[in-house]
Amino acid sequence: MTQAPAIHVRGTHEVDGVRQFGPLDVRMPAGKWTCILGRSGVGKSTLLRLIAGLTTAGEFDGHITTSDAGTLEGRVTVMAQSDLLLPWLSVLENTVLGARLRGEDPDMKKAQGLLDRVGLSGHLDKRPNALSGGMRQRTALARTLMEDRPIALLDEPFSALDASTRADMQELAAEVLAAKTVLLVTHDPAEAVRLGHQITVLTPDAAQTWPTLHIPPIRDQYAPATVGCQAGLLAHLREMR
Known part of the structure; x- marks a missing residue:
C-alpha cells in the first residue's frame, strides 16, 4: 500500500446558490489525524x-490535491454517520464486504480478530436487525479498519457508543490507522483533543486551526493539560453560536 499523502482542500461549496462554506483552505498533514469540528450544518x-x-448536494468550486500529486481514487476508506450495513448479511459478512465487492478472497482471520477486538466475537452470525445501535457502529468500524488504505475518512465513528467503549474504540482506531492520513469529523471537543494531531474548526467563512498539545496522541483524557485544552476548545465552539 502506498505511503499516506498530505491532502489540501481549497474552495467554496454552495447549495442552491447559497454558500455553505468557504472560501476555505484546509491542509491535512500526511500520516496524521486531523479532527474537524464546527456547528451543525456548516x-x-x-x-x-x-x-x-x-x-x-450543491456545487464545489475549488481543488483537492495530494502532496504526491496522485489521485485519491482507490486510496480512501470511508466510515459514514450511518452504519450502511447490508441487512441480509451477517456481522462477519458485512465486515469483509469490501473484499467481496472487489472480487478478492477476504482475510477472514483478520476480520475475526478485529471483531473480537470490537467486542463482537460472540455475534459473528447475527444480522444487523439483531444488533444494538452501538454494535452496528462497531461492526461498521471493523469493516472500515479492514480496508488497508492510506487515507481514512471517519464521520462521527464513535457517536453511538457509551463512554467506556468509545475510549476503547478510539484507541483501537488510533492503533490500526497509525501512519495513515485520517480525517475525523466529530462534535466532541474531548475526542478531538485526545486523538488529533491537528484540530480544525470549520466555519462558513474559514477553517481555523486550533492549537493542540505538544503531547502526542492518544492523550490522557484526565491529564490537566488535556482537560484545559478541551475546556478552551468547548468555550470557543460555544462562542460561535
Missing part, C-alpha cells in the same frame, strides 16, 4: 464527502 460531512469523491 459542511463538515460535505467536506469529507468531497475528499472521498462522493456525490454531494
Whole structure:
C-alpha cells in the first residue's frame, strides 16, 4: 500500500446558490489525524464527502490535491454517520464486504480478530436487525479498519457508543490507522483533543486551526493539560453560536 499523502482542500461549496462554506483552505498533514469540528450544518460531512469523491448536494468550486500529486481514487476508506450495513448479511459478512465487492478472497482471520477486538466475537452470525445501535457502529468500524488504505475518512465513528467503549474504540482506531492520513469529523471537543494531531474548526467563512498539545496522541483524557485544552476548545465552539 502506498505511503499516506498530505491532502489540501481549497474552495467554496454552495447549495442552491447559497454558500455553505468557504472560501476555505484546509491542509491535512500526511500520516496524521486531523479532527474537524464546527456547528451543525456548516459542511463538515460535505467536506469529507468531497475528499472521498462522493456525490454531494450543491456545487464545489475549488481543488483537492495530494502532496504526491496522485489521485485519491482507490486510496480512501470511508466510515459514514450511518452504519450502511447490508441487512441480509451477517456481522462477519458485512465486515469483509469490501473484499467481496472487489472480487478478492477476504482475510477472514483478520476480520475475526478485529471483531473480537470490537467486542463482537460472540455475534459473528447475527444480522444487523439483531444488533444494538452501538454494535452496528462497531461492526461498521471493523469493516472500515479492514480496508488497508492510506487515507481514512471517519464521520462521527464513535457517536453511538457509551463512554467506556468509545475510549476503547478510539484507541483501537488510533492503533490500526497509525501512519495513515485520517480525517475525523466529530462534535466532541474531548475526542478531538485526545486523538488529533491537528484540530480544525470549520466555519462558513474559514477553517481555523486550533492549537493542540505538544503531547502526542492518544492523550490522557484526565491529564490537566488535556482537560484545559478541551475546556478552551468547548468555550470557543460555544462562542460561535
